[in-house]
Amino acid sequence: MKYHKRYLSCCLAVALSPALSFANETIDEADVERIVVTAEFRDDSLLDLSSSVSVLDKNVIERRGANHIEQLLNFAPNVNITAGASRGRFFQIRGIGERSQFIDPVNPSVGLVIDGIDFTGLGLAANTLDVQQVEVFRGPQGTLYGANALAGLINLKTNDPTDALYAKIGVELSEFGGQVIDGVVSGPIGEKIGYRVAVQTLKSDGFTENSFLNRDDTNNIDETTLRGKLKIAVNDDLTVNLTGLYLNADNGYDAFSLDNNRVTQSDQPGQDTQRSFAGAINTVWTGAEAFNLEATVSGATTDSLYSFDEDWSFIGAFSDDLFPFSSADSFDRERDNFTFDLRAISSEGHNIFAGKTTWVAGIYSRTETEDLFRIRSSDLAFDGAFSNDFDTSNTAIYGQLDTQLNERWNLITGLRVEYRDAEYTDSTGVDSSVSETLWGGKIVLEYRLADDTLVYGLLSRGFKAGGVNGQIISAAERNDFIPQSTFQFGTETLVNLELGVKGSWFNDKLQSQLSVFYQDRDDAQVSQSIFNSDDFSFDEFLDNAAATAMGLEFEAVYAVSDYFSIYTSLGLLDAEFDDFETFSHVDARTALAPINLEGRDIAQAPTYQFTVGTDVYLSDALTLNIEVEGKDEYFFSNGHNDRADAYELLNIRLTYQLDNWEFAIWGRNLTDQDVQTRGFFFSNEFGNNPSNGYAPEPYYQFGEPRIVGINVNYEF
Template structure:
């Protein structure tokens, strides 16, 4: 039974009063902002929390972040949902992300797999539309991943993890000064494991393997007292398998004869220049580049010729029972390059306006994305879909923001105007060239409520560009193009400190009005049952409301409790569409996909004076619909995952024993409902991909300083 949002919200508002604000800097905003003064619902997972809980990939910290979900259609998280808003997959190209994903100022929105946890400073999640700062790529919010910066003092270290599923992870970092004005930091990590699947047909346990290499190099040039240049180079090579689906939904014993692949090689760079031209104004320039080659391929029949030939199917011509023949292969190669440039003028101490009460900034932004896709699929050895396409999108924007401090009140107002044009063509003769101008922004007011409390109100408008669908039936009404959408977010929150800073809490309530919502729909071809079409269309809209809260409580010098809670009610307003048989389907009032009504995180960390360490954390969430479609009207199960980490920490080294998913919970991360079994006449069934089972391992860390 689903938790009633109003009841739980009342309980939380009574028990969690507000938050003590630690001095945590949020780098994703225009100015590096103290989280205590930022009038928005933000979660920051810092180095200490990541090390306490362990893990190798960004996926391992997701459950610390309230109202953030991901759709497990890939080997690592690529498609995110914040407060129920976001994509679940993207099969054919023409990307158009709802959640921004930025790694060290390199825009990886829509291809977020390249995010190792090794040598990270923090992960920041800004919930709600970030129209002023990020524009069209941040309708739902932004995920910003920041690695450790160079330091003047020499630092170096290594970390090795060994675990079940043949896990081997090795990482090393080093940093310091190359000269009086040039600092560096370099890190490298290689992770390998089998992927928790046994292919019974091939007799292999590595067909779903993870083979991931991530390297970073950061240089900081202190060119003068007024000019600093930060250069980041990133290379991530994920050579992962993809053999994650089973016909019987056991989840971990596969039967494919052609295991798939989900690989991604990303090379990126960012250059940030900060020039204090005077005490009145600074110029900030951020240049970004990302080049990605990716392949996503899978065995679509999820079995092998011997399996199907042992089953009986009806011959379409004679009606007689004959051995089944079913073989389907889907394969897409993708090449994407993204260039971005942002310039902004930012006021300094002497540049404030309105009698010295108001900081200001103005700026311009340009981005060009180029993508080519080579898609091919085969059915029983025959060509099914062959499509080569080229896509290009150009965004240009201007923006401005004012931040005023009037006594105990803080006010912020921002506006962004953005133009987007795109061109698409493919070898089937399809071509599109949509163009549109959009706008977004925010208004906020916050006030100090005593020395340790800050309350705020925020209104924000976000937007997302429209687009088009490829390779959909010509007789599907309105399926070729879809319109842009907008989202209005209303938020009220309190950030406070208690017990002289020992207890910190945050609480935020939000209401979102999403208009002309873009949703993923699907149609299965009645004349070719093994083939189905995924396309995007506009629903009338949806309404979401809920709560986000977190706390951190240092009970003693050795013991800390922490936790977070996300509550969400996200549902369609009015949404009716026709299914593959032309039958009207009414989803009005139904919850959005991947929108669990609650998510929680509760943990405790203990450090003994003699060096002993222990961490225990529980992560849980409610059930959710897998897709925004009547053919996928099935829900996941609710679940709770328990993780622990025990060890000993000396001055320069540490040794840990860790366990993840201690109770071996079987939990779904993605599901599809469609016909994929010819022996029963292609009847619709729910097929579920499950998250990682129980795993134990050891981690050794050594730091030189």
């Protein structure tokens, strides 16, 4: 039964990942029984973790042919991603999360961490080069991570240095000029030092043609990534881990067409660039008898440019254009952040409270500076340069206790108290500072129904700091109808109640996790905008609302036979406003009575999303994967009623392994559906298309069409 032995090993290796793969060699079952989640205080098995977490391992990444996290997140239930740029860079979990950033600084709802480095709000950095696994935590992470993880946390963990020499070279070719070349080398330097280096260049012409410029690469991808790691065993008690990252993304941005297709007419196509230098030092000291000390220091400096052609066309494009104009907007940002996290973790055998409680205690500090320089070149009334500076500092103390009540019951309590100070200034004279103390935490009751089955109840609280709407304050100086009530927004809190069960059954042939949840958002921070028909400007601001959400999340993998397996994930979500009034993107002079959105679905919150796939082991070397993913329709924005269409996509991959070689042919979106990833709606006050008399209509950015490619990898 060589197929069964290899199958079972791989089934255990991916556990509750939404996919399953077959290795070329038999794996020792002692090494594959646990998928380890690394972003928690202690590395823990996914099946022993009392929260809703998805782990997308390297097998899932390879099967999807994913070069960026945007091609992966549909595997995770109730997780969505927003484009509006060259790549999807903003995330939503259970209907909570930002959709874009233009002028004002953003306090994100979903944290993004890569190898201990904070890249929250910089989703362009989340490529999959040499990534071991992606961990998606749903629900507030008030104890673990704090202010930037109200809705959840996405953690990317790359591969560590190996004990023996290892190298890999990979090449990918795909339609639309896609070319990926990557390489990895890893191994020891003497007895105490290990290293790992990975590099990748990725290019694509993109999926847009510009008919005015006669080019097919104005929405291109051009990214270079370099990763490096050193692991130093200083002595028996001290280990030092060094991580470095360089990212240079020089992407184009030309995605919107007046004809709502993939053919644009922009005369000033935009850019979506990011250059990041980042590093982290992690030290683990085990010299004390009662506890271990772990310290992480990380920093990242990022320069980014985001620009676009506002009118999506060129002067003279329409003979009946009564008001021809040209307008382009650019946002040049510099962002530097520095974090320090020191925690003490109780050692095995040194529990407190009669030996029944393990503990964690820590302190955390984070500083960040963000400087914006905006230039809007336009024939319209409002143009010119604008700049702002935003400095934040966060200091927190946190702790967690895990108490074994008896053989089956366990109680977990966690608390985090965080002080945040924020200062905002801009070129129009706005100068404001906000300071506040925030707190979050969790209480979990676990019940071990059987050795391989965990049932849990979770009550958690997350927070998201309030602040100042700099853009709307600046706009009020030239638009006296803007009310002062829009100048600030309050702190948001989220209370999450979750019940779950996870485990393995039928001799590990079926492994699954199921959770149901209810979330109550107080002073939910919601984006709004006011349009001024006098100077053709949209001014955005954050407002507060009340909202609730409930839903279900399910993941499973089932070994039907020695040659065939099924994996699936399902997210169900009902997220709506309980109390919210909006200007709905209309002229504030005529919209004296705001629109009440009580009972309306929240934007970026599809009612369902799913993945169903199969792995068929055709021979000792040949594996076929067939997969269908789908998502319900959802509102693009809380300010208009246009929706993304529901869709189902078909993906197929055929992999052949020969010794150290791997060959694969794959296709994504094989039915060639037009998937809408961003949408705008222009009202009567400001249409964008002269050819139809500036009639109100929606405009869309489209995701990846049908694409086919091949991969060749060689390991040695």
